[in-house]
Amino acid sequence: MIPAAFDYTVAESAEHAVQLLGEYGDEAKLLAGGHSLIPMMKYRLATPTQLVDVGRLSDLSYINQENGHVAIGAMTRHRDLETSAVLAEACPMLAHVASLVGGPAVRHRGTLGGTMAHADSASDLPAAVLALGGTIVAQGPNGRREIAATDFFTSYFESALAADEMIVEIKVPANTGGWNYQKFNRRAQDWAIVGVAVADGGNGVALVNMGSTPLRASETEAALASGASAADAAAMAANGTTPPEDLNADGAYRTHLAQVLTRRALEAAAG
Amino acid sequence: MTAVMGTKMLRKEDPALLVGENKFIDDIHAPGELWMGMIRSTMAHAKINSIDTSEAEAMPGVVAVYTGEQLAEMGLWLAPLPCAWPVTEDIVNPPHNPVAVGEAKHVGDIVAVVLCNDRYGAADAAEKVVVDYDPLPAVGSLEAAVANTAMAHSDLETNKAFHWPLVPDPEGTEKAFAEAAHTVKAKFIQQRMIPSPMEPRGCMAIPSPAGGDITFYSATQVPHILKVMIAATTGIPESKIRVIAPSVGGGFGGKLNVDPDAILSVTLANHLGVPVRWTETRTEAAGSSHQGRGQIQHMEVAADENGKISSVRVHIDADMGAYMMLITPGVPLLGSFLYTGVYDIPNLAFTCDGHFTNLTPTDAYRGAGRPEASYAIERIMDMLAAEVGITPEEIRARNYINGGEAFENHEAASTLVFDSGHYRPAHDRALEMVKIDELRAEQARRRDAGEAKQLGIGMCSYVEICGLAPSRALGGLNYGAGGWEHATVRMLPTGKIEVVSGSTPHGQGHETAWSMIIADKMGVDPNDVEVLHSDTAKSPLGLDTYGSRSLAVGGVAIAMAADKVIEKAKLIAAHQFEAAPEDVQFEAGAFSVAGTPSKSVHIQELGFAAFAAHDLPDGMEPNLQEQVSFDPPNFAFPFGTHACVVEIDTETGGVELIDYVAVDDCGHQVNPMIVEGQLHGGIVQGVAQALFEEAVYDEDGNINNPSFMDYLVPSAMEVPSMQLDYTVTPSTSNPLGVKGAGEAGTIGSAAAVMNAVCDALSPYGVKDMDMPATPKRIWEAIHSNANNSNGGAA
Numbered sequence A: 001m002i003p004a005a006f007d008y009t010v011a012e013s014a015e016h017a018v019q020l021l022g023e024y025g026d027e028a029k030l031l032a033g034g035h036s037l038i039p040m041m042k043y044r045l046a047t048p049t050q051l052v053d054v055g056r057l058s059d060l061s062y063i064n065q066e067n068g069h070v071a072i073g074a075m076t077r078h079r080d081l082e083t084s085a086v087l088a089e090a091c092p093m094l095a096h097v098a099s100l101v102g103g104p105a106v107r108h109r110g111t112l113g114g115t116m117a118h119a120d121s122a123s124d125l126p127a128a129v130l131a132l133g134g135t136i137v138a139q140g141p142n143g144r145r146e147i148a149a150t151d152f153f154t155s156y157f158e159s160a161l162a163a164d165e166m167i168v169e170i171k172v173p174a175n176t177g178g179w180n181y182q183k184f185n186r187r188a189q190d191w192a193i194v195g196v197a198v199a200d201g202g203n204g205v206a207l208v209n210m211g212s213t214p215l216r217a218s219e220t221e222a223a224l225a226s227g228a229s230a231a232d233a234a235a236m237a238a239n240g241t242t243p244p245e246d247l248n249a250d251g252a253y254r255t256h257l258a259q260v261l262t263r264r265a266l267e268a269a270a271g
Numbered sequence B: 001m002t003a004v005m006g007t008k009m010l011r012k013e014d015p016a017l018l019v020g021e022n023k024f025i026d027d028i029h030a031p032g033e034l035w036m037g038m039i040r041s042t043m044a045h046a047k048i049n050s051i052d053t054s055e056a057e058a059m060p061g062v063v064a065v066y067t068g069e070q071l072a073e074m075g076l077w078l079a080p081l082p083c084a085w086p087v088t089e090d091i092v093n094p095p096h097n098p099v100a101v102g103e104a105k106h107v108g109d110i111v112a113v114v115l116c117n118d119r120y121g122a123a124d125a126a127e128k129v130v131v132d133y134d135p136l137p138a139v140g141s142l143e144a145a146v147a148n149t150a151m152a153h154s155d156l157e158t159n160k161a162f163h164w165p166l167v168p169d170p171e172g173t174e175k176a177f178a179e180a181a182h183t184v185k186a187k188f189i190q191q192r193m194i195p196s197p198m199e200p201r202g203c204m205a206i207p208s209p210a211g212g213d214i215t216f217y218s219a220t221q222v223p224h225i226l227k228v229m230i231a232a233t234t235g236i237p238e239s240k241i242r243v244i245a246p247s248v249g250g251g252f253g254g255k256l257n258v259d260p261d262a263i264l265s266v267t268l269a270n271h272l273g274v275p276v277r278w279t280e281t282r283t284e285a286a287g288s289s290h291q292g293r294g295q296i297q298h299m300e301v302a303a304d305e306n307g308k309i310s311s312v313r314v315h316i317d318a319d320m321g322a323y324m325m326l327i328t329p330g331v332p333l334l335g336s337f338l339y340t341g342v343y344d345i346p347n348l349a350f351t352c353d354g355h356f357t358n359l360t361p362t363d364a365y366r367g368a369g370r371p372e373a374s375y376a377i378e379r380i381m382d383m384l385a386a387e388v389g390i391t392p393e394e395i396r397a398r399n400y401i402n403g404g405e406a407f408e409n410h411e412a413a414s415t416l417v418f419d420s421g422h423y424r425p426a427h428d429r430a431l432e433m434v435k436i437d438e439l440r441a442e443q444a445r446r447r448d449a450g451e452a453k454q455l456g457i458g459m460c461s462y463v464e465i466c467g468l469a470p471s472r473a474l475g476g477l478n479y480g481a482g483g484w485e486h487a488t489v490r491m492l493p494t495g496k497i498e499v500v501s502g503s504t505p506h507g508q509g510h511e512t513a514w515s516m517i518i519a520d521k522m523g524v525d526p527n528d529v530e531v532l533h534s535d536t537a538k539s540p541l542g543l544d545t546y547g548s549r550s551l552a553v554g555g556v557a558i559a560m561a562a563d564k565v566i567e568k569a570k571l572i573a574a575h576q577f578e579a580a581p582e583d584v585q586f587e588a589g590a591f592s593v594a595g596t597p598s599k600s601v602h603i604q605e606l607g608f609a610a611f612a613a614h615d616l617p618d619g620m621e622p623n624l625q626e627q628v629s630f631d632p633p634n635f636a637f638p639f640g641t642h643a644c645v646v647e648i649d650t651e652t653g654g655v656e657l658i659d660y661v662a663v664d665d666c667g668h669q670v671n672p673m674i675v676e677g678q679l680h681g682g683i684v685q686g687v688a689q690a691l692f693e694e695a696v697y698d699e700d701g702n703i704n705n706p707s708f709m710d711y712l713v714p715s716a717m718e719v720p721s722m723q724l725d726y727t728v729t730p731s732t733s734n735p736l737g738v739k740g741a742g743e744a745g746t747i748g749s750a751a752a753v754m755n756a757v758c759d760a761l762s763p764y765g766v767k768d769m770d771m772p773a774t775p776k777r778i779w780e781a782i783h784s785n786a787n788n789s790n791g792g793a794a
């Protein structure tokens, strides 16, 4: 619970942050809300010697609706998503999912960019962005590029982001089609043991904590597309996954939960 | 002046706590202080081949690194860490060195210590100490300890530490079971719990510049006991040790020990001549703060055809952990007397074996022995009800002591005498508040409709033993100290009142409660009362806070000392009135002569008279100050009935506590708001054991959940708004008629919740479930019985 020594620099802009990442290399970590990084440092699971604080870049905190999608700055806090009038209109699912992340303290600090970059398969918002078919906008030394959420998550806490890239924006399609989010946990403020995000009337179904990354339940999506009932499609939710085992659940129980929660989410999204 | 006792007076402690004025151990610093960084064993049982401290010694700010062997050679202490409760003459108690020598006995056992001028530096240096271990076979569970296949202590031939029987009438037991129409047998597992106070443990020892005195600050529940134990363990004369507990953020038993850090910081501060301190991290706490529970209970009851119980037979295997801490072996004994619960059961046979494991030592945790006992009897009552074919409330009603009517001085089968009880009113009120009939109807409807969400209703009627303790009773149990409490009440020259309490708060609200007692007794404003405590220089005599004893022993001592002050003041008043003391009456703080109410003097005015001593009765000593050491003639036995409702999502296994009712009886209440707070927290701690918390170890003795991410302490979000009510049956064990309320909630709640869980699952053929009832366990129970013949909801 006592982190190793590190230096700390406040980035003045996204460009500055990227430049610092280039200079410091592997030793550096961006610090956004700090609600994933700092716990890891306290357990000494992460021992960066340089922290580059991007949490103060207020120009990266925004929620704007523009031609068919909503653009969200990477430093937008979960709490801002939760209370956003723009999202309430254009993409209520994202606001709702944000409201279920941790407790109020976590939501006032944690950022959308941070949780995407952290790429934890047990996190809520990455799965929601995945179900919505969102896009991650990354800035590197050579400018910006866009990465589809479906291509973004690569492995446990790993993403397609290069070491000297920073997420600056997340884009989600404006979408008010039938949606639902099921989060199963033991305490209100915990991560999901299993979660299921259904977006766009079932066109996007994503799973939380069912593998090394947030996952699309592709067999369920395909079954729905070819007219299967919610119950039949949900029975396939865990197909092709290798769910993790921990104190809360083993693979068999997670598989079962994914099926039940997917059915409930599909039914609720349709209702 | 209207009565203060019995009102919900706001706590005097809270303003300073709320604005952050209070100082906890981590807020207190001394110039030149060194931080200890503990190097803890990463293996449950291992031979220590060598320890390389060279790299750590070279780290910035590091003053010294000591291994267990070096410390042993330095001879800083006379004796290993103390166990004050060797329950039997032949108890096995291997030495518990503050720092392990030769062999590490559990994950978290200290093997070396770093001293550094900075806390972060101490953590960095501790990482650089290289320990070469040879793993030894580890006893990773209580079951493994009982099986005796590996030895927790390599030089012992058995893991069994003691056998303790309480079998007053063995023939009676045999006969009862032989003649019984119904017998029910069950095995219950009391999982290990990690005490999780808001403030972790911490301490700082400051040597004085001359004279060899030591001031020891500690986040402790027991400054007085610590002082004696530090003296006895280190050989530093008691009079040179001052122990101060600053504001302490909870303990739940976890801070009543003599931990290695206390002995290390005191002796190293003494040795080096500089302040030495330590604050644990939560991960350290998970492996080294003593844990609670850790028992396997084999429980049997014998009953006639109507379910009237004739005998209880119970054997407990108790997990001591790797070492005996201060009262480790005594904890299960505290429960032994309660296996007959609130019932009129003429026969009890209790035996307990204590066993060593290579796990963190166990010791007292809120309720200490009594929640375990209450759980076993209250779970088996439900099983017996099912066996006899009657409801849980009916089986209880048929068995209550004195038919549920009021009683005093009931001798139980354990030979203990219950001070007072009246069980039926709490039972009736709890069932009424929880709306038992409506619930049963709704439960039946959901079962018939095969709904996914099913209801379970559970109750628990508990009794507990608190007000620890009559010193003779403790002597009879081989405990190494008494159970009295000390109080001083002094009227200061200005008329303010100073109360010195030997009972030591760590969040309970003693200052408020003691002020209220004085206010009522002496007819003064509670704000005129100042309470001194938690510092052995201000309060040299005391036995501290645990076992729901503060009010029933310490508070009573305060009241008795106040009475003595009033008595003396009355003599002064009589002298001033030139009246006979018998003619002087005392009411609402004022003395007056019967029949002439115009002539009166307030007790606070007499403070100055007693101090100035210009005109006292002949031969009277100046000053108004009286002391009392109150040794209670008996324990106090609070009781009550709790009832609760759980909703189980049979598709996911999810369980939610949706209603909780508690009707408790702790005798007269000084401050019902404080009682309510104790009950709320206590109940949630039992709910925590039933549904959430467990220190999970693998078979090699590694803890799997040493952080609050995985060790699930419930929050306000996980419990419904509780409905509380009370009955009042005064204790006969003390003049205030009070009983403790600090542990009652925990003692009543785990069984109530598990009875509800098992009730919800009964259609699936589920008769019992281990705690905590996790969604996974619940889902598996439903699943494995899905095709059972009892049918029920799908």
Ligand SMILES: Cc1cc2nc3c(=O)[nH]c(=O)nc-3n(C[C@H](O)[C@H](O)[C@H](O)COP(=O)(O)OP(=O)(O)OC[C@H]3O[C@@H](n4cnc5c(N)ncnc54)[C@H](O)[C@@H]3O)c2cc1C
Residues within 6 Å of the ligand: A029, A030, A031, A032, A033, A034, A035, A036, A037, A038, A039, A054, A074, A100, A101, A102, A103, A106, A109, A110, A111, A112, A113, A114, A115, A117, A118, A122, A123, A124, A125, A161, A165, A166, A167, A168, A189, A190, A191, A192
């Ligand atoms: C008690 C608690 C409970 C929680 N409960 C939940 C929960 O229920 N559900 C849930 O989903 N999450 C939960 N979280 C995690 C929380 O949502 C985190 O805030 C979030 O995952 C990370 O966001 P952050 O801004 O705090 O990132 P940080 O912790 O600052 O950073 C996380 C990682 O991302 C990197 N990073 C940050 N920003 C960027 C960027 N713009 N570009 C590239 N890399 C970047 C950092 O270098 C670091 O490696 C909880 C956290 C806590 C402490």
